[in-house]
Amino acid sequence: MTLILPATLADALWAHAAREAPRECVGVLGGRQTGDLAQVTALYPLGNISARPEHEYLADPGHLLRALRAMTADGQTLVALYHSHPRGPSWPSPTDTRLASYPVPYLIADLRRRELRAFRLPACQPVPIELE
């Protein structure tokens, strides 16, 4: 599959990542899925309630529930999750792989190299991102 991410939402994702650094940021992306294409139409920043937010993320469950409800109300579905790696890399960590539980791509924003990549977890299969 391919993820289509509008440049304005990519900017919002990077802004969220920069705001939270050196903590990891986390959020979800809502949109429409048509066959092999997922079009992102909304970004929902979530709180990171991990006890070690500089090394991993744990989305605030209340924030997540609210975001999923907002998506449903807007006719969107969950098309991806995102989080940042303030010190890189843009590759999933062993913890990311172990805790992955959604059948959607996971975006990782590497702040050090300003590189955004997406993966299917736990297989770490890369998913192309097209910016528009």
Ligand SMILES: [Zn+2]
């Ligand atoms: Zn990670």
